[in-house]
Structures are given as C-alpha cells and as structure tokens.
Amino acid sequence: MLDLTPDEWNAVRLSIKVGLWAMAASLPFGIAIALLLARGKFWGKSLLNGIVHLPLILPPVVTGYLLLLSFGRRGPIGSFLDEYFGIVFSFRWTGAALACAVMGFPLMVRAIRLSIEAVDRRLEAAAGTLGASPMWVFLTVTLPLILPGIVAGMILSFAKAMGEFGATITFVSNIPGETQTLPSAIYTFTQVPGGDAGAMRLTLISIAISMAALVVSEMFARRIGQRMDFE
Amino acid sequence: MTLSVAIRHRLGALDLEAGFESAGHLTALFGPSGSGKTSLINIIAGLIRPETGRIVIGGRTLVDTASRLFVPAHRRRVGFVFQDARLFPHLTVRSNLHYGRWFTPQGERYAEFGRVVEMLGIGHLLDRRPALLSGGEKQRVAIGRALLASPRLLLMDEPLASLDDARKSEIMPYLERLRDETKIPIVYVSHSIAEVARLATDVVVMADGKVAAAGPTTEIMQRLDLLQPEEVGEGGAVLDMKVLRHDESFGMTVLGAAAGEMRVPRVALAEGSVVRVRVRARDVMIATERPHGLSALNILPARIAEIGTVNGAQVDLRLDCKGDILVSRITRQSLETLELGVGRDVFAVIKTVAFDRANLSPGAPPVLTS
Numbered sequence: 091m092l093d094l095t096p097d098e099w100n101a102v103r104l105s106i107k108v109g110l111w112a113m114a115a116s117l118p119f120g121i122a123i124a125l126l127l128a129r130g131k132f133w134g135k136s137l138l139n140g141i142v143h144l145p146l147i148l149p150p151v152v153t154g155y156l157l158l159l160s161f162g163r164r165g166p167i168g169s170f171l172d173e174y175f176g177i178v179f180s181f182r183w184t185g186a187a188l189a190c191a192v193m194g195f196p197l198m199v200r201a202i203r204l205s206i207e208a209v210d211r212r213l214e215a216a217a218g219t220l221g222a223s224p225m226w227v228f229l230t231v232t233l234p235l236i237l238p239g240i241v242a243g244m245i246l247s248f249a250k251a252m253g254e255f256g257a258t259i260t261f262v263s264n265i266p267g268e269t270q271t272l273p274s275a276i277y278t279f280t281q282v283p284g285g286d287a288g289a290m291r292l293t294l295i296s297i298a299i300s301m302a303a304l305v306v307s308e309m310f311a312r313r314i315g316q317r318m319d320f321e
Numbered sequence: 322m323t324l325s326v327a328i329r330h331r332l333g334a335l336d337l338e339a340g341f342e343s344a345g346h347l348t349a350l351f352g353p354s355g356s357g358k359t360s361l362i363n364i365i366a367g368l369i370r371p372e373t374g375r376i377v378i379g380g381r382t383l384v385d386t387a388s389r390l391f392v393p394a395h396r397r398r399v400g401f402v403f404q405d406a407r408l409f410p411h412l413t414v415r416s417n418l419h420y421g422r423w424f425t426p427q428g429e430r431y432a433e434f435g436r437v438v439e440m441l442g443i444g445h446l447l448d449r450r451p452a453l454l455s456g457g458e459k460q461r462v463a464i465g466r467a468l469l470a471s472p473r474l475l476l477m478d479e480p481l482a483s484l485d486d487a488r489k490s491e492i493m494p495y496l497e498r499l500r501d502e503t504k505i506p507i508v509y510v511s512h513s514i515a516e517v518a519r520l521a522t523d524v525v526v527m528a529d530g531k532v533a534a535a536g537p538t539t540e541i542m543q544r545l546d547l548l549q550p551e552e553v554g555e556g557g558a559v560l561d562m563k564v565l566r567h568d569e570s571f572g573m574t575v576l577g578a579a580a581g582e583m584r585v586p587r588v589a590l591a592e593g594s595v596v597r598v599r600v601r602a603r604d605v606m607i608a609t610e611r612p613h614g615l616s617a618l619n620i621l622p623a624r625i626a627e628i629g630t631v632n633g634a635q636v637d638l639r640l641d642c643k644g645d646i647l648v649s650r651i652t653r654q655s656l657e658t659l660e661l662g663v664g665r666d667v668f669a670v671i672k673t674v675a676f677d678r679a680n681l682s683p684g685a686p687p688v689l690t691s
C-alpha cells in the first residue's frame with residue numbers, strides 16, 4: 091500500500107518541510123502581532139487586525155496572486171529581497187512556505203491572542219513588585235502562561251500548511267520536487283487517468299500526518315496543563 | 322526608617338489627596354472600602370502613577386512629580402502582599418519563593434530562605450503547586466515570596482480579607498512574628514478594627530480619599546469620632562498592659578497598667594511581658610458608685626473625659642483611668658438617668674469573659690524612632 095514512488099515521497103517530505111518552516115518562521119511574528127493586538131493601544135489597531143485576518147476571508151487564489159505580485163521576482167518586495175539578500179520566493183519551496191505561513195497566520199495570531207487576553211495581568215504586576223523588569227516579566231510569567239495558546243497556534247499553522255493548496259499553486263505553481271506539496275500532488279493525480287491509487291495513498295498519508303500533529307499537540311497541551319494546574 | 326507620603330490622584334469619583342509620615346513598625350492604613358487605602362498602597366508600590374506628589378522611604382525618593390522622578394515598581398524594592406495571594410500558577414511553591422531573590426542585587430539579599438520558611442511554617446509545601454494550597458497557605462507563601470525579595474518596605478493589602486475566620490486566626494500569629502522578628506517596616510491595609518488593634522503600632526485613618534487621623538494605635542483607637550457605623554460595637558480602646566501574675570486556680574491572668582489591675586482569661590505569656598488588650602466599647606459598663614455583689618471582676622475608677630455625639634439610642638464615652646483611656650458605649654437613657662457629664666468620677670466595669678483570645682495578643686515592641 092505504501093509503496094510510494096520517489097516523486098510521491100518528495101511531495102510528503104516537501105509538505106512536512108514547508109509546514110514546519112511556515113510554522114517556525116511565522117511564530118515570532120505571530121507572538122509579536124498577537125501581543126500588539128491584545129495589549130497595544132494605538133491608532134490603526136483595527137486596520138492591522140483586518141490585514142492579519144485578510145487571508146482567512148479572501149479566496150486563497152487571490153492571496154496567492156497578491157503574493158505573486160509583491161513577492162514575485164519582479165514584485166517590489168521580491169526584487170528587493172533578491173537583490174540585497176539573495177532570497178527568492180517565486181517558484182521555490184521557500185515561496186510555498188511563505189504562502190502557507192501567510193495563510194496560517196490569522197489562525198496562529200488568534201490562538202495566541204486569546205491566550206494572552208486570558209493572562210491575569212495582576213500576576214504580572216506581582217512579578218514587577220518582586221523586582222522583575224517588564225522584559226523578565228514577559229519571559230518568566232507571561233510566556234509560560236500563554237504556552238498552551240502558542241502550541242495551539244503552532245499546530246493550527248502547521249495543519250493549515252499541510253492543507254494549503256490555492257495560494258501555493260497560484261504563487262509557486264506545482265513543480266514536482268520543488269513546490270509540489272501533498273495537496274498539489276493529490277490534485278495532479280486526480281487530473282490523470284489511473285491516478286486514483288496514487289491519490290488514495292497520498293490522501294491516507296495526509297490523514298496520518300494531520301492526526302499525528304493533533305495527537306502530539308494534545309499530549310503537549312495535557313503536559314502543560316498538568317504542570318500548571320490552573321486555579 | 323521613615324515613610325513619607327504626600328500625593329494627589331484622581332481615580333474615578335475618588336479624589337485621593339493623602340499625606341502621612343510614619344516611622345512605625347507596622348503602620349495600618351485603616352478605613353472603609355472605597356476610602357482610597359488600596360489605591361494609596363498601589364501608589365506606594367509603583368503600580369499606579371500619582372498625578373502629583375512625593376514618596377520617600379528611608380531617605381530614598383521614589384516619586385517626586387515636581388522633579389519628574391518616578392522609580393518604576395520593579396526598581397523600588399518594595400514588597401507587596403496582595404489580598405488574593407497572586408502566586409505564579411506555573412511555578413512550585415519553592416520557585417515562587419525564589420522568584421524575587423533572582424532580581425535582588427547580591428549585596429542587598431538579607432532574607433534567609435530557611436528562616437523565612439520556618440517563620441511562616443511552609444516547609445512542607447515547598448514542592449507543591451499553588452493550585453493545591455488552601456487559602457491560608459497561599460497567603461503565607463505570598464508573604465514569604467515578598468519577604469525573600471529582601472524588600473526595604475513591605476506592603477500588605479488586606480491579606481486576611483478573603484479568608485474565613487479560622488484561616489485568619491491561623492495567619493495572625495505569623496503576622497505578629499513578621500512584625501516582631503523582622504526589621505522591615507510594614508504598611509498594612511485593613512478595614513477591620515480587630516486586625517488593626519491587634520497588629521498595628523501606628524494607624525493612618527482614611528476617609529473619602531483623605532487622611533482623617535494618624536498616630537500611634539493606642540491613641541487612634543480611643544478616638545470616638547473615627548468609628549464607622551458598621552464597626553459599631555467593635556470599636557474601643559487598646560491598652561498595652563503588663564502581665565503581673567497568673568492565677569492558676571481560676572485560670573486567669575492579672576494584667577497591670579496605670580488604670581489598675583485587670584483580670585483576663587489565662588494568656589500564655591511570661592510574667593513581665595507586654596500584652597495588647599483591646600477593650601471593646603460595648604463591653605464597658607459605667608457605674609456611678611463602686612458596685613457590690615457583681616460578677617464582673619474588673620472595676621476601674623475612671624473619670625469621664627469626653628462624651629461623643631449621640632448616635633440614635635447610643636453614645637460613646639471616653640474614660641480617663643489615671644492616664645489610660647477606655648471607651649464605653651452606653652445608651653442615651655443611661656446617660657440621662659445617671660446624669661453623667663464630663664469630669665464626673667465613675668467606675669468602669671468590664672467582665673473578664675468579654676476578652677477572647679483575639680482581644681489579647683503579644684504586645685508590639687516599642688515603636689522604632691529614627
């Protein structure tokens with residue numbers, strides 16, 4: 091059943107790689123934006139909130155096309171990054187990771203923001219009276235308390251990346267070995283005669299990976315929960 | 322160490338304008354809820370920034386709006402025990418206790434872990450999580466956590482208010498030890514006369530955001546005009562008396578002061594030690610001649626020094642017992658039928674059983690003056 095062809099293996103490996111990178115690279119931004127939205131008081135906060143949520147409400151193809159326009163070789167951001175940092179997104183696996191990160195970002199921010207809003211700020215004040223500077227308060231009190239939210243956000247981002255199709259295929263196309271993730275590979279199989287068996291194999295693998303991610307996150311959440319024993 | 326506070330701050334409907342100076346060992350901020358005492362203590366801690374004012378602790382200026390000085394809370398080295406313990410749920414009791422030590426400069430760490438743990442009786446809790454502690458245990462750990470940051474001043478915001486009576490009396494002795502065994506000046510917010518009378522060396526009375534009165538506890542407690550209506554019957558004088566002898570046959574202790582001798586239920590203190598006695602106004606009767614055939618054992622000669630304002634059917638009298646002050650609450654009818662007036666010599670009568678354990682506590686050491 092699991093006799094995967096090299097191309098199929100590539101798709102699996104690539105999907106996991108893209109998902110992990112998308113999750114890891116967006117995490118610092120996710121925490122920062124969530125903090126800003128949960129705690130910040132500034133002009134344009136609802137605008138920022140709207141922009142963060144845009145990928146959730148736009149058709150994925152539109153998000154992918156916007157990415158192509160701005161991060162493509164000739165796009166304003168894409169050409170800048172290429173010229174000064176040698177980072178290229180278009181038609182590379184990095185572009186797939188970027189598309190997945192953008193699509194998963196609102197989910198990640200939401201989860202982290204909710205957990206930040208649930209933090210008892212009086213605990214932070216207490217830490218302050220014990221001599222902890224705001225930076226230390228964040229590292230020793232806030233961060234451990236929002237850990238469950240961060241884990242949930244990471245899992246959501248990874249899961250979104252595993253399933254992301256529209257934005258990715260619009261932005262970086264469907265190149266085997268470079269940008270062909272699991273959903274694109276499954277889609278390709280369905281487009282050719284006799285591809286049903288391959289599509290089914292990849293579908294099962296897709297389910298297995300998603301389930302594994304969920305189980306791992308549950309275990310993690312339970313361990314944190316046990317450690318904390320919230321009142 | 323002297324604490325000097327003079328601030329002005331608007332908070333919603335409350336116009337906080339408070340100033341006091343205290344060199345006391347344990348200064349109580351006393352007043353009804355909404356009088357601004359918690360806001361004031363938050364301002365001292367640096368959790369609220371006052372609009373104008375100055376705060377100086379032992380020569381170190383923490384706030385001076387005139388010169389735009391504001392030391393943030395984490396640099397003040399002012400410990401804070403909150404009403405709701407606020408232990409960190411993700412840390413064990415031990416880590417909670419160690420938390421503040423981390424941020425204290427090496428040379429200024431005077432608090433010893435072992436001693437604080439022993440004093441508060443929390444040694445058996447060290448490896449537990451805060452969620453598994455009882456209310457009283459949490460509060461003791463919170464006190465230890467604040468102490469172990471080696472603060473220069475300890476603030477306590479109604480640390481007993483959220484506890485039931487049993488837990489309160491469980492913690493009281495620890496607070497007394499804290500007051501007597503450490504040299505940290507304490508500011509203690511409370512709306513309970515019983516706590517203030519038992520613990521405080523000095524009292525600052527707050528009302529509507531202003532300081533209504535300030536001074537040593539024994540002086541403040543006898544004031545007739547400071548009692549809140551809801552504290553009626555709880556108010557009264559506080560006397561620091563000496564243990565003269567124990568009367569084992571009747572299970573009593575004889576205390577002495579300028580006012581004379583007083584018999585109270587047996588207290589477990591050595592002869593010669595100081596006992597703080599709270600004599601509630603409602604427990605003091607007045608007789609115009611020395612009564613005979615009366616079960617009450619304590620009959621003290623007194624002179625009426627002041628008659629308070631009449632409150633419904635009741636009136637408070639301030640009695641001068643050879644220099645010691647007692648307060649008596651009687652009915653207006655008695656006042657008239659006995660023809661009591663200022664300057665009249667009378668006898669104050671107090672039943673021995675009126676004193677329960679909460680009214681008799683080890684006396685505070687003499688107030689430190691600096």
